[in-house]
Amino acid sequence: MASPTLLSKLPDVGTSIFAVMTQLAQECGAINLAQGFPDYDPPLALQQALARHATTSGHHQYAPMPGLLRLREAIAGKTARVYGVPAPDAATEITVTCGATEALYAVLAAVVHPGDEVLVLEPAYDLYGPAIRLQGGVPVYVPLSAADFRPDWDRVRASLTSSTRLVMLNSPHNPSGAVLTAEDLDQLAALLAGTDTLVLSDEVYEHMVFDGEPHRSVLRHPALRERAFVLSSFGKTYHATGWKMGYCVAPPALTAEVRRVHQFLTFAVSTPTQHALADMLETDSGHDEGLPAFYQHKRDLFRELLAGSRFELLPVPGGYFQLARYHQISADNDVTFARHLTREAGVAVVPVSAFYHHGHNTGLVRFCFAKQDSTLRAAAERLVGL
Incomplete structure (x- = not known):
């Protein structure tokens, strides 16, 4: 046969x-x-919290689809503390995901329609292009400067069309480590003003910016924040990449679309792990x-x-x-x-x-x-x- x-x-x-x-x-x-x-373990307190919730706390069943409310509330508080911005609403603006990978895929599946263009600043993490294509989208690659991997905003402007659905950012950047500046965010905001183009900001290395410089999160920029999905990774922050825990912060209307997809990708992620991370955020802000x-x-x-x-x-x-x-x-x-x-x-x-x-x-x-x-x-x- x-x-x-x-x-x-x-x-x-x-x-x-x-x-x-x-x-x-x-x-x-x-x-x-x-x-x-990493080849070293997560903080001991976090390991102990996971062991406690996985063995003696009875947290073995599905978590709520958007994530545990106590974890989302802790994320909101951390966001406000770290970036000095109004805390995102835990109920309507934060979704806990199976790593930033799932968050990224859920965003693309939620907003990219067949024929939509997505601007990708290249070099780029190898997930971006295939995930766009699986939605029927068209990746439009805009090369970063070969000298320092900085965005060329004139090239970005020339690549934007009426079909551009989304611009993907990654700062600190993988693989180069380049970081976006406040001026970069201002330039992007000016380019997108008056359009319906959205932003996906992959910020999984947000706590790894050096030489006394701050991380310029899109969450700090009001004009971009209102059109952006911002992705973070507990795996990167807590040296626990195998836990596959991340989250997406976005305005309510955008979050609603992410959750429409998220509920059919993973529905929910590890309940004891969410409790352990909530413990960590609630007790250790350092x-x-x-x-x-x-x-x-x-x-x-x-x-x-x-x-x-x-x-x-x-x-x-x-x-x-x-x-x-x-x-x-x-x-x-x-x-x-x-x-x-x-x-x-x-x-x-x-x-x-x-x-x-x-x-x-x-x-x-x-x-x-x-x-x-x-x-x-x-x-x-x-x-x-x-």
Whole structure:
């Protein structure tokens, strides 16, 4: 009997580069600086809270679809504290999701119709393009500056059309660590004034901005906030990427549309985990405040350790990734070099071409420095001699 014919919706999409490089690292016994996850645990108080709620508190059934009210109220309070803005309404403006990944997909599924255009500033996280296409949308890629990965607002203006449904932002930026300024947000607000174009602001690295600079959240900008979905990640903030916990803040009308989709994607996310995070937010307001210094130490240590290498290190204003040029080491394209580095040097990285829809060679690789100091030292020992 003949097998049924299946027409793929994403025929040109393979396994994510992050999964590929992590698997290669495991096969080679390499130090994994490729995939963006820490090799240290969440705060002990948070682990204890999860154990308590998962074993003795009876929190084993479905949470409310938008998320536990006490968690949403804690998120509202944290948002007001961190950004000095009016707290979003816990009932109508905050939705707890299965990581920022689900939040992003839910936003796109809720607002992007077939033929709608979505502006993507590139390089961009590899989820963005496929998720847009699965809704029948058209990704419109606008290149960031090759020198410093800053937006070129003239190019953005030239790319906006009557079909532009959404503009996607990511600050601090993955993979470069570039951060948006207040002027950037003002320029975008001026471009979108008088239009129905929405904004999706991926801010999962919001607490990792360095050198005394603040994070310029879209939530701080009234003209953008009224048309924006702002995504955050508990996984990034609390070193718990495997928990897959995030949330979306948006005005009531936009939140209602996200929830229409969210209820049919996951309906609700882990109940004991939500209670544990609520405990943490209610009792410990200092964790996020300490993250800039925590990660700046790791950034500075890693850069110091590689100072004697032949890698050319790019600036890192935020996030937990270090980009490096390797032209003094190899003439290979970045995919070949990344595989060689994993197999031969025992350090796994991500080729930056993976963040471009056409996959062109960038001559850049991305290191994740969200690792124990001992891990960074061990990796540097292998890299300095190249």
